[in-house]
Amino acid sequence: MKQICFYFQVHQPYRVSKYTVFDLESEKQFFEGPERVTNKAVFEKVAHKCYLPSNMLLLELIKLHPEFKISFSITGTFLEQCMEYGEIGKKVLKSFKDLADTGNVEFLAETYYHSFAALFSRPEFARQVKKHTNLINKLFGLKPKVFRNTELVYNNDIAYLANKLGFKGVLLEGWDPVLQGKSPNLTYRPPKYVVPNEKFGLLLKNYKLSDDIAFRFSNKHWSEHPLTVEKFVNFVYNNYGDHINLFMDFETFGEHQWEDTGIFEFMRHLPDACLKNHIKFRTPSESLNDLEHAEELDVPHHISWADMERDMSAWLENSMQQSSMNHIFSMEKKVMQTRDNKLKDIWRKLQTSDHFYYMSTKYWSDGDVHKYFSPFETPYDAYISYRNILAKFEDLIENKINKKCQDR
Amino acid sequence: MRILMYGWEFPPFNSGGLGVACEGIVNGLLRHNTKIHLVLPRAPQMKSENFNIVDLSSNEDIEFTEINCPVLAYEGEHHYTQNLVNIKNASMYGSDLFQEVERYSQLAGPMAAKHDHDIIHAHDWLTYKAAINGKKISKKPFVAHIHATELDRSGENPNPYIFELEKMGFEHADKIIAVSDYTKRKIVQHYKIPASKIEVVHNAVTKNFKQYQTKNFKESAKKVLFLGRVTMQKGPEYFLQAAAKVARFLPETVFLMAGTGDMLGRMIHLTHDLGIDRNVLFTGFLRGADIDRAFQNADLFVMPSVSEPFGLVALESIQNGTPVLVSNQSGVSEVIPNMLKVDFWDTDEMANKIVATLKYEPMNHDLINLSKRDLNNLEWHDQALKIKNIYTTL
Numbered sequence: 001m002k003q004i005c006f007y008f009q010v011h012q013p014y015r016v017s018k019y020t021v022f023d024l025e026s027e028k029q030f031f032e033g034p035e036r037v038t039n040k041a042v043f044e045k046v047a048h049k050c051y052l053p054s055n056m057l058l059l060e061l062i063k064l065h066p067e068f069k070i071s072f073s074i075t076g077t078f079l080e081q082c083m084e085y086g087e088i089g090k091k092v093l094k095s096f097k098d099l100a101d102t103g104n105v106e107f108l109a110e111t112y113y114h115s116f117a118a119l120f121s122r123p124e125f126a127r128q129v130k131k132h133t134n135l136i137n138k139l140f141g142l143k144p145k146v147f148r149n150t151e152l153v154y155n156n157d158i159a160y161l162a163n164k165l166g167f168k169g170v171l172l173e174g175w176d177p178v179l180q181g182k183s184p185n186l187t188y189r190p191p192k193y194v195v196p197n198e199k200f201g202l203l204l205k206n207y208k209l210s211d212d213i214a215f216r217f218s219n220k221h222w223s224e225h226p227l228t229v230e231k232f233v234n235f236v237y238n239n240y241g242d243h244i245n246l247f248m249d250f251e252t253f254g255e256h257q258w259e260d261t262g263i264f265e266f267m268r269h270l271p272d273a274c275l276k277n278h279i280k281f282r283t284p285s286e287s288l289n290d291l292e293h294a295e296e297l298d299v300p301h302h303i304s305w306a307d308m309e310r311d312m313s314a315w316l317e318n319s320m321q322q323s324s325m326n327h328i329f330s331m332e333k334k335v336m337q338t339r340d341n342k343l344k345d346i347w348r349k350l351q352t353s354d355h356f357y358y359m360s361t362k363y364w365s366d367g368d369v370h371k372y373f374s375p376f377e378t379p380y381d382a383y384i385s386y387r388n389i390l391a392k393f394e395d396l397i398e399n400k401i402n403k404k405c406q407d408r
Numbered sequence: 409m410r411i412l413m414y415g416w417e418f419p420p421f422n423s424g425g426l427g428v429a430c431e432g433i434v435n436g437l438l439r440h441n442t443k444i445h446l447v448l449p450r451a452p453q454m455k456s457e458n459f460n461i462v463d464l465s466s467n468e469d470i471e472f473t474e475i476n477c478p479v480l481a482y483e484g485e486h487h488y489t490q491n492l493v494n495i496k497n498a499s500m501y502g503s504d505l506f507q508e509v510e511r512y513s514q515l516a517g518p519m520a521a522k523h524d525h526d527i528i529h530a531h532d533w534l535t536y537k538a539a540i541n542g543k544k545i546s547k548k549p550f551v552a553h554i555h556a557t558e559l560d561r562s563g564e565n566p567n568p569y570i571f572e573l574e575k576m577g578f579e580h581a582d583k584i585i586a587v588s589d590y591t592k593r594k595i596v597q598h599y600k601i602p603a604s605k606i607e608v609v610h611n612a613v614t615k616n617f618k619q620y621q622t623k624n625f626k627e628s629a630k631k632v633l634f635l636g637r638v639t640m641q642k643g644p645e646y647f648l649q650a651a652a653k654v655a656r657f658l659p660e661t662v663f664l665m666a667g668t669g670d671m672l673g674r675m676i677h678l679t680h681d682l683g684i685d686r687n688v689l690f691t692g693f694l695r696g697a698d699i700d701r702a703f704q705n706a707d708l709f710v711m712p713s714v715s716e717p718f719g720l721v722a723l724e725s726i727q728n729g730t731p732v733l734v735s736n737q738s739g740v741s742e743v744i745p746n747m748l749k750v751d752f753w754d755t756d757e758m759a760n761k762i763v764a765t766l767k768y769e770p771m772n773h774d775l776i777n778l779s780k781r782d783l784n785n786l787e788w789h790d791q792a793l794k795i796k797n798i799y800t801t802l
Contacts, residue, residue: 020760021657318778319770361746361778380748383771384764 002242003280005203005287007148007171008250010074010096011114012046012081013354015039015375019385019392030389031349037375043081047092050254055095057253057264061271062102068271069104069281072096072250073148076112076132077352079139093139100140106283107136109144109167115351116150116315118158119302120329128348129165146171146284150353152205152247152305153312156298159190163200169288171247173305174204178297185241187290188297201288202297205247205305209235214248218261229266229273236279243287244279247305307362315356320383325356327390331397338400346393350386358382409799410443412525412542414516414535418448423480424637425720426555429587429611430531433553434470436612436792443469445523447516449477449534473519477512479505479534485567506569509534517541520548527799531555533570536577543580549802551795552581554591559598560715561641575599582802585609585795587718588739594717609794610743612786613723629660630766633706633730635699635721636713638669643712643735643752645671645678650712652682653759658766659687666691666702703728707772708765712752713738722747726783731775733761743786746778 014031017023033039061068074096082093099105111117112132117125129147137143146169147162154172162170174184184204189195212235216222224231236244249256257263271281306314316322328350335347358374359382376382413434417427434444478495479488488505492498502508512534520528520542528550530539536552543550558566558574578584578599584606586592592606632651636642644665651663665675665688672690679688694702703709709725709732716738725732726744734741735752748765750757765772 020756021763022756022760319773323770361774378745378749380761380771380775383768384761387764387768387771 001278001280002236002244003282003287004236004274005243005245005282005284006070007108007245007247007284008070008072008252009148009248010051010072010078010250012039012043012075012078013114013352014077014081014349015042015358016350016355016385016389018381019388021388024388024392024395030346030393034375034381034385039081040085042375043085044088046251046255047088049259050251051092052095053259053264054250054253054267055092055099057267059095059098059102061268062099062104065271065275066104067275067281069106069283069286070099071106071108071146071283072099073108073110074136075110075114076128076135077114077349079135097140100142104283106146106285107140107142107144108171108284109133109136109147109165111150113348113351114150114353115348116153116325116353117329117351118149118153118161120325121332122161124329124332125161126165146203146288151315153302154299154304155302156190156194156300159200159202160194163190163195163197168199168285169201169203171203171205171245171284172299173303173310174206174245175303175310178299178303179204182295182297183239183241184245185239185243187243187287187294189291189294191296191298199291201291201294203243203245203284203287204297205245206239207305209239209244210246210248213246213263213266214252214256217252217257217263217266226262227266229269232266232270233273233277233279236274237277243282243290245287313362314360315353318359318361318379320359320361320379320387321356324359324383324386324390331394334397334401338397338404340400343393343397343400346396350390350393355382355386359386409441409527409796410523410525411437411445411799412520412523412528412546412548413444413446414528414530414538414542415446415448416532416534417480418446421451425611425718426532428720429555429718432612432614432788433792433795435614436788437796438467438469439789440793440796442796445471445473445519445525447473447475447519447535447538449479449512449516450474451478451480471523473516473523475512475515477501477508479508479512484562485569509537509573513537513541518545520546527551527802529553529795529799530577533558533574533577536573536580540577540580549582549799550580551583551585551798551802552577553585553587554578554595554717555587556717557591557594557598559594560591560717561639563640563714578605581605583607583798585798587611588742590737590739590742591717594715607794607798609791609798610739610786611718611720611723612788612791613720613727613783614788629662630658630707631662631664631705632762632766633664633666633702633709633725634712635664635666635694635702635709635725636711638665638667638672638675640671641714641716642667642669643714644669644675646712646752646755646758647710648675648678648682648684648688649755650710650758650762651687652684653755654762654766655684655687657759657763661687661766663688664691664702664706665689666694666699668693699724700728703730706730708733708762710758710762711735711738711740712750712758714752716740723783723786726776726779729776729780731765731772732779733758733765744779744782746775746782748775 015033017032018034082089111128147167148171184206188202359379361379415430485505502511516538531553558570578601596603634647638644679685703725709730711734719738719740722732722740733748748761
């Protein structure tokens with residue numbers, strides 16, 4: 001029986017403020033975002049274009065079709081912004097709570113700060129996942145059972161860690177070189193030597209079908225444009241394997257694909273068309289109950305869901321990115337030493353993957369700089385502000401530690 | 409294809425980027441099956457024993473005609489009259505700049521009758537009238553190449569005569585080649601020329617990657633370089649104002665101002681007023697190997713131009729392994745995305761970026777490597793082909 005598993009990623013980072021050498025002497029806030037794109041302004045914009053109308057639609061659909069199910073992974077930094085930004089934040093949070101209350105929505109676990117802690121510090125990774133799980137539980141009354149790592153970054157190690165933390169499975173990209181000719185539409189499990197637990201499984205993103213919705217939906221040069229629900233149901237049918245995992249950014253609805261592309265109308269009619277054609281909807285946990293025939297999938301090297309390369313190069317390619325990432329994680333011991341929750345929070349917000357993405361020079365030289373999505377004008381501007389903040393933050397840490405020594 | 413080209417300055421007799429660009433264009437075109445007859449003004453004060461126009465004299469596809477004319481590139485009306493005093497037989501030249509340009513055009517235009525050609529190609533305002541005169545004779549298409557407009561050089565107060573000459577050239581031209589989109593926009597906006605008449609062909613550099621010493625980043629005294637004419641257009645005062653702000657954070661930093669120009673005296677005073685006399689060194693006008701040495705010694709090259717149609721000197725810096733900070737009012741960053749950019753008037757941000765480059769090695773490293781990669785995509789050979797393709801549409 002064909003079944004669709006929807007997972008939507010909901011995330012907003014705390015973008016750093018424009019921070020110059022002159023600001024080192026000031027008390028300027030670290031996380032307002034650059035002046036031309038403040039974090040609050042972005043949140044408000046996306047709330048109106050995506051979060052509120054999308055959640056309203058999803059709620060309607062669930063009421064109309066009790067068989068319709070979806071899942072979300074919502075970062076801690078997003079939820080903090082909901083709580084920080086007044087009425088609009090409250091409204092957005094409530095819309096997610098209403099969905100949670102239907103019982104048809106699963107919430108996944110991830111790192112609270114949308115970080116790559118898994119690659120740099122296991123204890124810190126565990127702390128961030130725990131903090132996230134606790135917040136989801138507190139806000140929605142649900143305990144996440146399935147894990148997804150930041151940007152779908154995965155290798156065997158992630159499965160090992162997720163199993164240790166008690167999850168029943170992990171989501172990853174259904175990337176061809178990893179699958180080696182196998183279908184992404186089946187359930188898999190990590191190699192036994194990594195995770196002996198037979199109940200632990202893997203769900204692979206069908207990137208072709210996911211991207212039909214997330215990227216190609218409004219592309220007039222695409223041979224299948226315009227995408228109708230009938231066509232899409234056919235695509236699902238013609239795919240080998242029953243588990244069709246459609247993973248995408250939630251901003252697909254209304255922000256990446258604007259309302260006038262018809263994306264909301266597409267979603268409005270999709271559940272009905274699927275159900276009529278005996279295509280069911282499943283949440284990730286439900287899908288992972290079906291591991292009887294799961295094959296082993298060995299993924300020794302890191303893959304992600306980003307770019308054509310599906311590797312780490314969007315965040316860890318040039319010197320600025322590598323040194324910044326190493327720098328922030330190298331501060332762990334000192335940050336912990338301060339026993340100061342505010343400083344720990346700053347440190348973790350500085351780990352959010354988006355900061356490093358903004359420093360990417362990958363597509364910068366191709367001339368098509370407009371494709372480059374960042375609140376900063378150039379990767380160098382992103383780096384300078386981040387690096388200056390890091391310098392200031394190091395001072396704060398040193399001062400705190402020195403003060404503690406004197407107090408003793 | 410035969411080209412009658414009106415140039416203005418040509419190495420080794422050049423005082424700036426115009427001559428370097430012309431040389432690159434000529435060399436590039438010669439590799440695409442063209443013959444060029446290059447008409448150049450020749451100032452009488454230039455010593456003839458040095459005269460050996462690059463390595464081209466042995467190439468049969470290029471010929472030169474020189475016309476006596478004491479107008480130097482980048483010099484204004486005032487300078488022309490001043491210089492005339494020191495020239496022998498001054499009475500044979502125009503008594504002011506404009507009479508002289510008129511005289512030059514009368515002499516250079518008729519070269520169109522003497523030398524067969526399919527295209528007339530002229531570089532910057534001094535040559536436009538000669539080209540128009542030439543076109544009247546041969547009726548061949550005229551391409552006006554614009555490397556710098558009077559508005560770039562003089563800002564708010566353009567010389568109305570030069571401005572009109574440029575406008576006339578643009579209007580008479582069958583096609584205009586601008587060195588950047590930045591310049592193209594200027595021509596559309598200020599000279600009211602339709603955008604469809606203007607093609608952009610960016611400058612390149614002759615591939616000559618120098619062997620340079622890898623800088624020791626940990627070395628304490630950092631050097632920041634300004635290299636160009638010390639004139640209003642190049643924004644030297646913004647460089648010094650930013651320098652004073654940088655010195656607050658990194659007091660050991662050395663700022664080199666290489667070049668000369670009518671603002672030099674004021675700049676020397678300004679370093680005193682800003683209290684950075686000890687940080688700033690003035691080198692005077694540099695040539696050849698000294699330029700390379702200046703770049704190689706510097707940790708950062710700053711080009712804070714108020715208006716820079718292209719900015720070839722930034723490419724020379726990259727070739728020498730030195731990262732670049734340019735003003736947003738410059739064309740060069742259209743082809744080299746991996747450089748730092750700032751509005752020329754924003755000396756706080758300029759200082760911020762200078763300090764960041766000097767303090768943060770990873771950024772320095774990325775700028776050097778990635779800008780060099782950008783530069784590798786830029787060849788005179790390719791740019792000349794674009795020019796030739798423009799000829800064939802006419």
